[in-house]
Amino acid sequence: MYESFMRRCGKSLSSIFAVFCVLVAVSSVFAQTTGNLQGVVKDQTGAVVAGAAVKVTNTETGIVRETTTNEDGLYRVVNLLPGSAYQVEVTATGFSNRIVENVAVRLATENSVDVELGVQGASGEVTVTGEAPLINSTQNQLSTSYSQKQLTQLPYNGGSIDNLALLTPGVLTPGDADFTNGVGISANGNRGRSNNFQLDGQDNNDNSVAGPSLTITNTQAICDYQVTTNNPSAEFGRNAGAQVNAVTCPGTNNFHGSLFEYFSNNSLNARNNIEKQAGTAYRFLANNGFSQLEGLANRGGQNIFSNNRLGGSLGGPIKKNRAFFFATFQADIQNGEADTSNLGSGGLTFTPQSVQIARSLGFPGAISILGNTNVGGGPAFANVPGTFYVVPATQDTNGDGVIDAFVNPGGAFTNSLFVCNVAPAAGAPCPVANLVPLQTGEAIRISGNNSRSYQFITKEDFNITDKDTLNVRYIYDNTKFPNTPAAGGFLAGSFFDVPSKNNNLGVTYTRLISSTFTNEARFNFSRLDVKFGDPNGTLPAPGISFSGQRDVPGNFSSLGFGTANNLPQSRKVDVYQEQDTFSSA
Known part of the structure; x- marks a missing residue:
């Protein structure tokens, strides 16, 4: 399946250039990648100061924005990149200069910094440290x-x-x-x-x-x-x-970087309640004739795993105050195995021995489906990864959520279906002596739980002039989940490889038209390519179920196996976006 989405807000043009949608923003609107900074300048008596010069500097990149206060003493600077290293300097005739440092500009927020000016000559230049207010009083979102x-x-x-x-x-x-x-x-x-x-x-x-x-x-x-x-x-x-x-993140005027690794495994993690419950169930089975489950019982139902997350980052100037870069890489590597079961659920599946009987007697579908190990997706014990066990149906007799007994006396398997081992006369029933039971039980599967994920992200920022900036960001993501069970198909033997790749390119050009008008144009392209199994490979076995009540009284949902008929599948999604935002302070 191939999907291509083109989102545009505006009238299509015949030009080969990108289509832009022009959003004329009122004074309260900000771009979705930036924040605004505003405040009121007053003197020591609380009177507003009109005509004061306000200079806002991003000390990490050297970008400077200037404006003046209006007749109400209000200043406002729009489209500032998020950060916590802004400096606000206010000067006015007859007053001492005032500098507020470490001002934080938060994303998509009207950030507020009011400034109080002192009388000139009283204390000279005053420098204070800004702090983000606990409550945003300028927005109602x-x-x-x-x-x-x-x-x-x-x-x-x-x-x-x-x-x-x-x-x-x-x-x-x-x-x-x-x-x-x-x-x-x-x-x-x-x-x-x-x-x-x-x-x-x-x-x-x-x-x-x-x-x-x-x-x-x-x-x-x-x-x-x-x-x-x-x-x-x-x-x-x-x-x-x-x-x-x-x-x-963008780059800055200072080189900075990091190296990191996070590691965890089953030895460092305590068992959760689900694993404790599974461990108790496996111990019951191991003590009652299923010694092959001794390993699961000894580890208390805890899955074996190791997770490694490692990577690093590096950023800095290409040219001070003009061009910057930032890049980071991360790898996630997981190895281990996982177990799951439907113990106590009443949902049953054929034992491998019963399938062999059905194959030998020509049971419909047994040769082409039930025992075909060359068909992806099952049945449960067909050619799939891991180890598969079928045990007699179990139950919880005291209501504590943990199985403690078999459904059938002596831990016997359930005789769900019967086939005849001879060809009876036409119209005659099969002799009772020739009826052979096909037995079923509950399932346990142990399978590998491995995955790989690699993510690379880079961003370059260019201050082309004092009024023009260009930002380019690229992301590459590659994820691999081998032998992944289809939804609800872990026990049914429905496994597929699920590789996924994602490429994402974003370009933003910002033009400072004046101290009050700004235009921001953005373009973004992304491509998602994900597969659930190989659409060109071997088709999976069909999902099969037996209708009606065939085994445990009241059970109408057992004896299902195979995989959903909508698998395998794939998606390739291309998304193009163009947007232009015109802002007024």
Whole structure:
């Protein structure tokens, strides 16, 4: 399946150039990759100071923006890159100069810094340190921003940076109601599919299954991460849930870098409740005739694994105050094995011995499907990775959630179906003595749990002139999940390789027209290429189930195997985006 999405807001032109949508922004609107800075300049008596010169400097890149206060003493500077190293200098005739350092500009936020000027000659130049206010009194949207320091220090369980959203007030996991890519989040009771994900101000939504199209796992790459949960600005739109916006890090005038590695394995991790429950079940089986499960019982149901996350970053100047670079790489390497079972569920599958009987007696489908080890996807004991066991049906007799007994006396398998080992006379039933039972039981599978993920992110920033800036960002993501079970197909033997590649290019050009007018043009191209199995390879076995009640009384859902008939499949999604935003201070 090949999908190509072209999103444009504006009238298509016959030109070969990109199509832009012009959004004339009112004074309260900011671009989705920047923030605004505003404040009121007053004297020591509280009277406003009109005509004061205000200079805002990004001390990390040398970018300077200048404006003057209006008759109400108000100044406003728009389209500032997020950061915490801004300097605000205010000068006015008859007053001492005032410098406020370490001013923070947060993403998509009206940041406020009021300045008080003293009488000239009273104390000379005054320098103070700015602090972000605890409450934003200039906007009515509810949002939480996370700095790069918070991204690297907050305990959000690694993986996708979108786990950080779960620390935001009003956001929680939708649980079983989540049907999206990545981390499931529900903001203020909205569906998990009602969220809008943006990367550097550009759409990052998977239009097929919702959630982010590109998942960022490298926290070194993100300098500002914002989750807006209520009353977002009009330029976001699209979804009623959370607006999730991530901005990649730029380079600065100082060389900086990092090397990191995070390691975890089963020896360093305590067992969780699910593993403890599984360990107790495996110990029951090992003590009751299934010694082959002794290994699982001895490790208490804990999966064997080792996770390595390693990488680094480097950034700095190409030319001081004019050109900068930043690049980061991260690799995630996981090795191990996982076990799963349907013990106590009542869902049954054929034993390998019964399939061999069915094959030898010509049971319909037994030769072409049940015992065919050359067909991808099953049945459960066909040619698939790992080790597969079938054990007699089990049950929990005391209600503590842990199996403690067999369903059938003596731990016998269930006689689910019967086949005749002779050809009876026409119209005559099979003699009872010639009926051969096909037995079923519950399943346990142990299989490899290995994956590889590589993510490279780079960004270059150019201050072409004092009024023109160019930003170029590229992301390459390559993820491989070999022998991945299809949804609900782990026990059924439905395994596929799931490789995924994502390329994402973003270009932003900003023109400072005057102290009050700014134009920002953005272009973004992304390509997602993901496969669930090999669409050109061997087709999987069909999903098969037996209708009606065939075994345990009241059980109508057992004896199913094979894989879903919509697999294998693939998606290749190209997304082009062009946007132009005109802002007025």
